[in-house]
Amino acid sequence: MSSESARANATAEARFRIDDANWRQRVVKVMALDRRSEPVVRRLAQGQFGGATFFTASAFAPAAPSHADMQFSMASWLSDLAGRTKDLLDELQTADLVAMVATAGENVQQVASVVGEACKAKHVTTIAFVLGSASAPREALSSTLRQLRPWTLMLVIAASEEAIAEALAALRA
């Protein structure tokens, strides 16, 4: 007589698996952290992502003034791809995941810390993708990674935009 595992693992048993959807659409906020990442996020936004919305925080860095200089407000620096200003905290209310997109060598210190702090406060998981590592000097890549590292659970040094799109699809964005 075969064991329970032997019976359960068989190909024939696979057809009795529950076929109902075991998931709901995830809400993913994809944010360009610097100007060079903005066109990447724009292209990603053309993909078939039912649960993802796309933003840019590039006005905030790298050439923008510091926190103190610009009378910092969470409500005034994030924008959607149509240029409408969005409130970061409002956006995080419904978010399951924030995906940050940065370019190796860009200074994303401030913007990453703002997004990261806000996500931490709202208990939203973060993931970060860094593009352009092949063409950036090693030190530049290290610098960008260092800026992102405190704020993300998973850092991906992506070889292409396609890799980000695949990851978003795999995460059911």
Added chain:
Amino acid sequence: MLRREQNDLLTQTGPNTPGGRLFRRYWLPALLAEELPNSECAPVRVKLLSERLLAFRDTHDRYGLIDEFCAHRGVSLWFGRNEEGGLRCPYHGWKYDYTGQCVEVPSEPEESGFCSKIKLKSYPLLERGGVLWTYMGPPDKRPPLPEWEFATVPREQSFTSKRLQECNWLQAMEGGIDSSHVSFLHRGELSSDPLFKGAKGNQYNLHDTKPVFEVAESPGGLYVGARRNTEDGNYYWRITQWVMPSFTMIPPRGNHPVHGHFWIPIDDENCWAWSFDYHAMRPLTVSEVAAMRDGKGIHVRYVPGTFRPMANKDNDYLIDREAQKAGRTYSGVAGIAMQDASLQESMGPIVDRTKENLVSTDNGIIMARHRLLRAIKDLLDKDATPPGVDAQHQRVRSASVVLAPSQAFVDAATDALNARPGVAHSTV
């Protein structure tokens, strides 16, 4: 999550499938050399990539890997007589050499040359590092012999085993790059297994159970780095190597031998889990080898006379609910290898990835699938040689290192991630 057609591309490796074409561009481990211990020994059935083959070692110590079945009436040559430079079918005496060429058909006049028109499909079979390797792809694309460090160090520094795993190769392999399961499934073994315990790095593992991850493409595959905090504000990094299509190398612990796997499709519902241990600087000790033979570390005990694990689905993996309740094992199954295999087999022969719900810490798996799919596409569209074929991609090491927070592991550990003869592994 993968779409169904993507899942099929990655999980099907039979002849003329896209995934099968990918696997057929690499040297693959086919048998342990000890399975063919001497000339004219008994032949061994081998199924790889959904092809039924037969391995034998002829009178002159040449290894052959040929179609299992006689070209005459389809008899299995496993019953054959290994004699006088070839394998003879016991049914009517047809004889084949190590290349599959028929060299004798007793019923036909020798002068007729009939046998020269009969040739079984065959593949090269060559020994390196105690493993018999085969290449099943186009002859003009055959790469040089593999350069994995475990197979090139002196034999006394290396130990290799294989075990049957009764599920598709991909779900088995994905366990090898899924670092986040270690803190749960294998937590008991860090302090009890003789091939793991005692390393300083284990303390970091046990004290910081919420690692964060960084993934980067390597020339041949991926680096998957898991980062934990140390007591002095630095980071303890464990960097796993994945080299395409199915080589994984686990970061070392202390002065223990370093280990890793190949996941080789037998067919679409079974694979060989090859497991190696080696030390770059010294012979393995008697006690280390004894532990490996006894199923410790990443190895298993076998059903006698087979490569099937002693704990298998037919005995419910010898699950011990008391041990699970008492915390001696997390899942109730003993041993690292079978802890993994039992769960991976429970997914079913080929897991349906359209139903999975990955999270951000699964990005090593996501990136590996992406690279595999890209390589298949490039192979089909442009006949591009896939990553991992180049011997340089194979001269890699995993590493465990402590780095300052400012350092990226891909930079700071560059040397540590490459095989360097005569230099010890970077390990904590």
